Amino acid sequence: MNHSADVPTVSVDDLPSGEEYVLLDVREQDEWAAGHAPSAVHIPLGDLPSRAAELTELADDRPVYVVCRTGGRSARATAWLNAAGVVDAVNVAGGMKSWVTSGRPLVGENDGVAAEVL
Incomplete structure (x- = not known):
């Protein structure tokens, strides 16, 4: 089943300016180490279920923008x-x-x- 139509999506150019949002990077450690957004939070996709509570605290009722290399893993996340x-x-x-x-x-x-970006 493909639920991608149900996934809210924005382009990089449409991200809010400033720091009023949380950017979550769900790539693997080697990808993160090679290059990431300065303000991003790193939780690899596989760790997300066990670390979801961290995200709730970070978000503080703000939207969380999820990023990976090209958009596939972040859509699942x-x-x-x-x-x-x-x-x-x-x-x-x-x-x-x-x-x-x-x-x-x-x-x-x-x-x-x-x-x-690897």
Whole structure:
């Protein structure tokens, strides 16, 4: 069954400006370390069910925008978060690839290596 039509989605360009939203990165640790949005929160997709409570506290009634590399995993995470009633989640179309294309900042955890989206 394809529920993608039910998943609220925004483009990177339509993200709110400023810090009044939570950006959740559901990629794996190696992807996160290579490059991520400076303000993002990292919870890999597989850890989401066990760490959902953290997200509820972080969100504080604000929407949570979910991002992965290109939008597939984040769509699944968004659907799950909304269905489970954890937070109001919105999928970021195009993921971190679109984030970089839009000229948004990227930071990495690997010393001496330029940040990149794996």
